[in-house]
Amino acid sequence: MNDLETIVQDAQAAFSRAPGPADLENAKAAFLGKTGRMTELMKGLAALSVEEKKSRGAAINVAKQAIEAALSDRRAALARAELDAQLQSEALDVTLPGRQRGQGGLHPVSLTLERIEAIFGSMGFDVADGPEIESDWFNFTALNTPQDHPARSMHDTFYVEGGSAEAPNLLRTHTSPMQIRYAVQHVKKYKAQAAAATGSLFSGDMPEIRVIAPGRTYRVDSDATHSPMFHQCEGLWVGENVSFKDLKYVFTNFCRTFFESEDLVLRFRPSFFPFTEPSAEIDIQFQTGPLAGRWLEVAGSGQVHPNVIRNMGLEPEKYIGFAFGMGPDRLTMLRYGVNDLRLFFDGDIRFLSQFQA
C-alpha cells in the first residue's frame, strides 16, 4: 500500500469513528486543514520535477477526492442519524383519532318544544314561561276547580312549603295556571289605558290574547307512559269572536305541520275539564306510516269556562275563547316512534344523542 492509500484509509477510519458533526470537522482538519496531511503532501510537490509533479499531483488529487467523498458521506450519515433521533423522540401518530371536545345537543323534548314554539309563533301566538311551584289558586281554584272538586284527585301532586294550611303551594300539575297568569297581565295593561271602563271586569277594547306556555309539570304518576315530571304546552286564544272552528283550524294546522303529514286527520272527542265547557280530547290519526289508522290522543281542549274568563278579569258576556293543553313528551314519542317515556328522562347519552339533527 502506498502512502496515499494509507492516508485515504486513515481518513475513512477517522471519519467513520467521529461520533458527531463537531468531531467530524476536527477529523477533517487533520487531513485537509492548513497543516493537514494532504496539505503537507501538496506543499512537497514544489520540490519535484515537472514530470514528477504531473503524476504525483494527479495521484494526490485522486486521494484528496476520495477523502472529500468519505467526508461528505459521513456528514450525510450523521445528519440522517440526527434527524432519525429527532423523529424518534418527537414521535407523532397521525393515524390516532383527534381529541374532540364532546359536543352537546338539544334534548329530544326540547327539539319538540322549539318546533311547537316556531309553529304557533308563525300563527301569531306569544310564548310565555311560568313558575313550576304554583299556588293552589292558580293551579286549581282560579281554574274553576275549588277545594272539594273531585277533579283534583286526578291531579295528585307534590306539596311544598309556602301558601296556607288549607291552600298549600304545590308543583303545578298542568300548565293551565298560565292561562290565568298571562291573561291577568294582559288585561291589566289595557285596563289601565281604558280610563272609561267601569265595573270590576274588563269589557273595553284590547287585542286578542294568543299565547302558548310550554314547561315542566308534575303528578304522582309513574309507568311506561307516565313520569312524575313531564311536559305540557298550554294554548290560549281569547277575543270577542273566537270559536271552536278557530281551535280546530289552528290545531289541525299545527299537527299537520308538526308531523309533516298533510293528510293527518283530527277528531274532537267530548270530554270534561272543570275550566272548559264544552270540553274535548283531541285525537289524531295518521293515514300512512306505522301508526296509520289508530286514533292517538294528543291534547285536551275546550271553550274557556265563563268562571275562568271572570278570574282572568274579563267580562264573560264580551270575551270568549278556547284553551288547549298538549303533551310535548307524547308528541316526541309519536314523532320518533319511541314507546317508553322513561327513556327521555333517564339521561342516557347513547339514547339521547340519536336525536341530533
Ligand code: PHE
Ligand atoms: N290542563 C289539562 C290537563 O292537564 C289539559 C287542558 C288544557 C284541557 C286546556 C283543556 C284546556 O289535563
